[in-house]
Amino acid sequence: MKLTFDEGVESFREEFLRWLAEHRPSESEMTGDPVLSSAHVPTWAQRWSRRMFDDGWLVPGWPPERGGRNAGPIETLVYSEELARAHIPRTTNPQGLGIIAPSIFDYGTEAQVRDYAMPILRGERSACLGMSEPGAGSDLAALSTRAVLDGDRFVINGQKVWTSGANYAGFCFLFCRTDTTVAKHKGISVVLVEMDTPGITVRPLPEIVDPEHPDLNEVFFADVVVPRENLVGELNNGWAMAGGSLAHERGMVWLSGVLGLEEDVARLLAEAPASLEALPTAERAVVTDRIVGCYIDSVAARCLGYRGFAKLMRGGTAPEQALMKAFSSESAQRLNLVASEMVGDRSVDVGPSVPHTDRGGAWMQRYFHTFAGTISAGSSEIQRNIIAERVLGLPRA
Numbered sequence: 001m002k003l004t005f006d007e008g009v010e011s012f013r014e015e016f017l018r019w020l021a022e023h024r025p026s027e028s029e030m031t032g033d034p035v036l037s038s039a040h041v042p043t044w045a046q047r048w049s050r051r052m053f054d055d056g057w058l059v060p061g062w063p064p065e066r067g068g069r070n071a072g073p074i075e076t077l078v079y080s081e082e083l084a085r086a087h088i089p090r091t092t093n094p095q096g097l098g099i100i101a102p103s104i105f106d107y108g109t110e111a112q113v114r115d116y117a118m119p120i121l122r123g124e125r126s127a128c129l130g131m132s133e134p135g136a137g138s139d140l141a142a143l144s145t146r147a148v149l150d151g152d153r154f155v156i157n158g159q160k161v162w163t164s165g166a167n168y169a170g171f172c173f174l175f176c177r178t179d180t181t182v183a184k185h186k187g188i189s190v191v192l193v194e195m196d197t198p199g200i201t202v203r204p205l206p207e208i209v210d211p212e213h214p215d216l217n218e219v220f221f222a223d224v225v226v227p228r229e230n231l232v233g234e235l236n237n238g239w240a241m242a243g244g245s246l247a248h249e250r251g252m253v254w255l256s257g258v259l260g261l262e263e264d265v266a267r268l269l270a271e272a273p274a275s276l277e278a279l280p281t282a283e284r285a286v287v288t289d290r291i292v293g294c295y296i297d298s299v300a301a302r303c304l305g306y307r308g309f310a311k312l313m314r315g316g317t318a319p320e321q322a323l324m325k326a327f328s329s330e331s332a333q334r335l336n337l338v339a340s341e342m343v344g345d346r347s348v349d350v351g352p353s354v355p356h357t358d359r360g361g362a363w364m365q366r367y368f369h370t371f372a373g374t375i376s377a378g379s380s381e382i383q384r385n386i387i388a389e390r391v392l393g394l395p396r397a
């Protein structure tokens with residue numbers, strides 16, 4: 001087993017770090033104009049996206065005309081790690097760049113690529129992902145928001161929920177039911193909907209961890225008229241796109257899960273000596289044991305991530321993605337609880353509200369936030385179903 005990178009990869013890293021040092025947004029720019037939701041693109045982020053796009057560092061694995069440099073997967077891994085280490089977001093609209101733009105490239109028309117996908121890459125537009133509904137989350141195929149074709153336009157009625165960033169997004173990648181007479185997964189289509197179209201109401205859902213800066217929303221559609229040309233791909237082919245969209249999403253998830261966990265471990269280890277000293281001896285031993293468990297989890301997550309990554313590079317499939325998603329999000333949850341218990345009442349010392357900072361904040365606040373990680377992009381239970389069926393080969397329940 002080789003756990004180092006070869007010279008070519010190291011020189012790629014150096015080139016990126018040199019570029020990053022010269023062009024990165026400053027801390028004061030980022031804190032002075034904070035990101036208010038996952039589709040809010042502050043002025044500094046618009047400039048930053050454009051710079052990365054122009055210099056081929058936005059998605060290194062893509063071709064230059066799409067903001068990349070045809071880099072290989074290992075280079076992309078190194079790039080992502082360095083960006084995370086520098087605490088700089090690649091984008092402030094992760095659903096747009098990570099899921100929606102790639103899906104439009106896969107299925108959209110030339111005009112949709114020009115008017116919707118490319119502007120996301122250049123930091124000019126942001127988008128939200130309209131999949132979940134009150135009666136359709138894990139079971140997405142049950143969605144009931146209707147898009148009725150009426151000549152050269154769709155008329156849309158229904159409701160979405162948990163739509164991240166809908167309160168700031170320019171458009172929505174909307175999954176709708178376009179045929180009610182066939183099996184439920186066969187009658188779904190995707191349309192691109194401008195969020196300022198008459199008939200759309202966005203109602204933010206304040207979260208317990210940061211009620212002042214809501215990111216999740218309910219979105220209501222009442223007779224919303226959308227031109228037929230905004231249909232992405234074939235009519236009633238939305239289910240294939242749902243699989244594709246989620247695959248893009250899961251592709252993003254493992255590395256950010258590992259990096260987040262490692263960062264949490266570093267913070268826990270930094271705070272541990274002072275907190276442990278204050279504990280009675282017997283309790284100290286128990287808490288120390290739990291801290292070591294958290295460290296072991298983070299190492300295991302990285303190894304598991306590398307294993308799945310190596311399989312994907314060899315052209316295979318990697319069911320480890322499902323394992324990784326469940327393991328890293330649940331490990332983060334365990335760690336934040338261990339840390340909260342370790343520091344006692346200081347864990348609720350939340351301080352002033354800072355929008356959308358995953359890494360700072362009081363331990364208890366962060367612990368609450370970890371529940372989002374075990375639900376979004378497929379809940380832990382759904383990941384366990386995937387592991388049971390595709391990894392262990394167990395029969396379907």
Ligand SMILES: Cc1cc2nc3c(=O)[nH]c(=O)nc-3n(C[C@H](O)[C@H](O)[C@H](O)COP(=O)(O)OP(=O)(O)OC[C@H]3O[C@@H](n4cnc5c(N)ncnc54)[C@H](O)[C@@H]3O)c2cc1C
Nearest residue numbers: 129130131132136137138162163164372375376379381382
């Ligand atoms: C932070 C965050 C951001 C999100 N962003 C978006 C977004 O931008 N766009 C969007 O469309 N959605 C978004 N979602 C919604 C997310 O996709 C759903 O919450 C998720 O798919 C689960 O659906 P649900 O909430 O309806 O729960 P349900 O599907 O109703 O599940 C309820 C419970 O039952 C369990 N369960 C359900 N089915 C099974 C089964 N077959 N076997 C075993 N257990 C099962 C689930 O694991 C869960 O514990 C987001 C969610 C979160 C937390």
